[in-house]
Every structure is written in structure tokens, then in C-alpha cells.
Amino acid sequence: MQITPDGNIVFILPAGPLGSLPISATIVNTWIVMTILVVGGRLITLGMGPAAPASRWHLALEILIEQIRKQIQDVGGGDPGRYLPFIGTLFLFILASNVLGVVPGFTSPTGSLSTAAALAICVLVAVPFYGIADQGLLGYLRHYLRPTPLMAPLNVLGEISRTVALAIRLYGNVMSGTVIVAILLSIAPLIFPILLQLLGLLTGVVQAYIFAVLAMVYIAAAQGDEPGAA
Template structure:
């Protein structure tokens, strides 16, 4: 049994081995892109929404509502970023029910890449909203002595995100394989249901944590004072 999709070589392209992580990452991206194009191809005021468009609107509004609850404001760019993270992780995990599919989120390289995107997004969002000087000043709060600790804390967030997501997905796959070996006729249905539930929870937690980190970097002193009179 392969513990990571990195170990599964699917085929070679121009002499370069393509493993399951790369292949299924592109499969998920193609699925999300294709679904978005198909659902929104008739997105006009004079065209009544169908069930797929309604479902997509419910998902987007749900993500937007969660972001507003965490950040305390509407942020269109944060919606794009956190929403993309949620959909990618959720779809990657949900497609686990398809026989032969290996979720790319079970690879440490994928979860590390997602965590790095959050690590890069935090200062970008912070600088955009507070300015370069205002954002760098946060590393000196509450005192300049805290500078190295604040920097370490920033990097540890990304590491914890990657390890948390990878560990949960991989452990779920290992437990499923053990249970299938013990009782192959009963546990597949149960593990499929648990896999769907765990996949959604992990996607939600990952997106919420990314939103919390970005919101803390973009919060201004005036906003904090208003929220905490």
C-alpha cells in the first residue's frame, strides 16, 4: 500500500514520471474549472437560475458568510482566495469515493504548497490593506523584542497547516485500509461516509484558519478599537 500518491507513478511524459499527485491535482483543477464554466455559461439576469447555479450560489454565499463572521467585514479578494482553497481541498477529498482516485491532499508536497500559498498571502493582504510600513510594524508589537518570535510564529503557522491537513488525510487512508483488510464487506460503505465527512471538515478548517491568519494581518487598530470598545 502506498502511503502517499507521490509513490504512485501513473505514466511518463517525455521521460518525466508523472505521479498520482500531479495527475489528480490537474484532474481536480480541470473538474472545478469545467464545472464553473458550465454552470455560469448562461449567467444573465434574463435567464432563470437552474438547480446547479442555485447550488453554486448557496456555496459561495455560505463561504462569504463565514468570512464575514471571521473577518468582521466583506472582502471580495479574501473570498476568492479562501473560497478557492476550500473548494480545492473539499473536492480533492470528496473524490476519494471514486475507485482508484488518490486525493492529492494526501501528499505532503500538496499540503505544503497550499500552506505556502497562505504564508505568502498573509503579508500580501496585510501590505495591501495596511501599507508596507503598517504591516511591518506588526512584527514589532507589542515590543521590538518580539520581532524574532513574531517571525517564527508566522512560519510556524504555515508548517502547522501543512502537517495538520496531510496528517488527517493520510491517517484516514491508513485506517480505511486496515479496516478493509479486517472486514472488507462491511466497512467500505462506512468509510466512504466518514471519508466524505472528514474531507469537508478538513477543507472547512483549512479555509477558516487561512481566513483567520489573513484577517489578523489586515486588521487595523481603528477596526480593533471599534470591535472592542
């Protein structure tokens, strides 16, 4: 039973003197998701402007962006425009990957531990990036010494452990849905899989929301902002 797209090699790309480079379903599906988001975003924003009449797609996009901005502000405070490109991209990529997972033959890239780990590492890099931009290098490093310099190793370990937890949480939730559907498909090939696919769709949306919110919470904590502060 295939529970992760990592082991499914779609084709092998010649890589010159270093040998061949296997391309897994994870990479292919990731590029499919990115292509859909880029092309879809471009098509939706065509003709968008102050004087242009707003279509339903334009209104839907504006509502989505405003909801993301509001959530960022509720979690981290301050100007949400600073974090919208990063948090919005995380949310949309995970959401699209999880939603497309219900399409027969498509395995969600977020069901791969490598993809989940890559997304978590992006958050790990973004935390000091935004922290240093807001407080300066010394100001950011100072938060590792709180409440006492003796806590510095534990604070560093905490940064690493929450990154691991972020990756495993996303991977585990998406992969578990795939495994359950595969098991029920062998038991009752019609009714249960349909119900589980609907449940998986809801779970995928929730997981995208949770991942984006946690990313914003970690970034806000690195800047000394309390979640929920105005």
C-alpha cells in the same frame, strides 16, 4: 501499502537535455480535480444572467458563494469580496479533492504532503500580500514588532510554525483516513471500509472548511482585524 500518491509514478515525461521528468499520481490527480472544477464551474454558469431563469445548479452555486462570503465576513470583517477568490478557491479545491477520494482508484491530492505544503505556502504568501495591500509595507512590518521589538524573531517563527501546522493538519487527517481504510479492508473487506469511506467523506468536508477558515483568520490577523469583528 501505498499511503501517499507521491511515490506512485504514472508516467515519465521526456524533459530534453535535463533528463526525464517523472509524473506522480499527485500531479495527475491534482489536474483531474482542477479540470473538474473549471469545467463544472463553466457548465454551471452557462446562461447565467439577470434576465435568465435560475436553474437548480445556479441556485446551489449562489447559496455556496453566499455562505463562503458570510463566513469570511464573520471571521475577518470588512468586504468579503476581496478574499472570496482566494478563500473560495482553497475551499473548493480541498473539498473536491477530499470528496473524490472516496472514488475507487482515486487518491486525494490532499493526502500528499507536497500538496498540503503547497496549499499552506499559498496561505503564507497571501497573509503578507493582503496585509501590505491593506496597511502598506511599513504598516504590515510593524505588526512583527508588537508588543515589543524583542518579539520580532518569535513573531516570524510563529508565521513559519503555523504554516507547517496548517500543512501537517490537512495532510495528517486525509492520510490517516486512507491508512485506516486500507487496514480495515484487509480485516473485513466489505462492511468497515464502506462505513469508513462515509466517515472520510464527512471528515474531508470538515477539513476543507477548517483550512479555509484558518487561512482567513491568519489573513485577518495580519491586518489587525479581530476575528469575528463586524
